[in-house]
Amino acid sequence: MFRITLVAIVSSLLIVGCGGSGNGSGGDSALTKEQWIAAADKICTDAEAARDALPEPTTVEEIVTQVEALIPIITKEMADLNALQAPEADQAAITVMLAAAGEQLTLANGLLALAQKGDLAGLETYIAENDAKLQNAKKLAQDYGLKVCGSND
Secondary structure, X not given: OHHHHHHHXXXXXHOOOOOOHHHOOOOOOOOOXXXXXXXXXXXXXXXXXXXXXXXXXXXXXXXXXXXXXXXXXXXXXXXXHHHOOOOHHHHHHHHHHHHHHOOHHHHHHHHHHHHHHOOHHHHHHHHHHHHHHHHHHHHHHXXXXXXXXXXXX
């Protein structure tokens, strides 16, 4: 149960886990939209595999351990996605996705802080309060054409 809850929120946070400046201004290294989507979905697939490899937590202490393990996965995914050179014509759409994804580490750190306090009720409230942000980020990724990064899995 804990793993499903935590992985669901962090997974949702990861769907478009991109940072700002690496999305390039075009030029020879810019990817086509199809190439960018394929590369981004590969990055998300790798991050999803890393998350799936984590053991299912059954105690509050294990929740803390899991979130501590998830934060570097999020960080790597964001860095890898950030390194992709987005198509210049899609900068506006990608900028919106980046804005929605920008809170990813903040939300993960909020989960960690609540888990470290052993505040299970607070975790549930926190997840509920942030669900709309997560669903919006997921929708933006799906609307752009991402398959894995915008997945409901």
